[in-house]
Amino acid sequence: MSSLLGEACRGGRHLERLGLSPGSSGNISVRVGDKVHISPTGQSLGGLDEDGLSVMHLGPDGLEHVGGPRPSKEHGLHEALYLRDPEAVCVVHLHSTHAVAASCLPPWTEHSALPPLTPYLLMRVGNLPLIPYRPPGDAAQARLLRELDIECHGALLQNHGPVVAGRTVSEAVDRAIEIELAAQTVMLVRHVPGVRMLTDGETEHLTSTYQQPWRASL
Numbered sequence: 001m002s003s004l005l006g007e008a009c010r011g012g013r014h015l016e017r018l019g020l021s022p023g024s025s026g027n028i029s030v031r032v033g034d035k036v037h038i039s040p041t042g043q044s045l046g047g048l049d050e051d052g053l054s055v056m057h058l059g060p061d062g063l064e065h066v067g068g069p070r071p072s073k074e075h076g077l078h079e080a081l082y083l084r085d086p087e088a089v090c091v092v093h094l095h096s097t098h099a100v101a102a103s104c105l106p107p108w109t110e111h112s113a114l115p116p117l118t119p120y121l122l123m124r125v126g127n128l129p130l131i132p133y134r135p136p137g138d139a140a141q142a143r144l145l146r147e148l149d150i151e152c153h154g155a156l157l158q159n160h161g162p163v164v165a166g167r168t169v170s171e172a173v174d175r176a177i178e179i180e181l182a183a184q185t186v187m188l189v190r191h192v193p194g195v196r197m198l199t200d201g202e203t204e205h206l207t208s209t210y211q212q213p214w215r216a217s218l
């Protein structure tokens with residue numbers, strides 16, 4: 001149990017060192033049994049320690065604070081992804097710059113906010129729908145994410161940022177990093193004429209080879 005908490009704290013420090021969680025933005029959580037340990041409200045991801053995480057009980061109706069400091073007010077997003085996937089172990093939510101910028105643009109399609117420009121988003125994440133804007137911590141937005149009828153590991157919150165789950169801590173952290181890199185590519189080339197997107201055949205090949213959800217699941 002403690003090793004998972006330690007992994008989450010190290011994951012938070014890694015994201016902070018990469019500049020992906022400026023200030024006290026972003027939150028990370030891990031599921032251990034029927035408990036979710038999540039970064040407290042106002043806590044920098046670079047300063048997490050195992051004993052300082054908020055402890056929440058996860059029941060069929062959601063998360064309830066049962067120990068430690070007050071949890072991030074955005075815990076509903078974590079709850080949504082844990083309830084969607086019983087095998088999800090870690091959830092990461094960031095306000096990373098390029099992903100936030102891309103979240104202000106019209107979505108590429110219903111199932112993917114970002115166009116398929118490079119392989120790794122398809123190899124590691126697949127579908128990444130855009131969820132309509134609501135203020136941070138809004139319970140209705142979390143419910144929308146929970147009930148979304150698109151197979152996905154996470155989503156891009158409109159005018160806000162990404163939230164993504166993994167079945168290990170490193171999978172969730174790597175997905176959050178990959179979303180930021182893919183969004184950076186989108187922002188760099190979006191006004192360049194003649195940009196080549198991956199073809200349908202190329203995206204299908206990548207997502208089937210790496211077993212990531214893609215639009216066929218709609």
Ligand SMILES: [Zn+2]
Nearest residue numbers: 026074095136
């Ligand atoms: Zn947020």
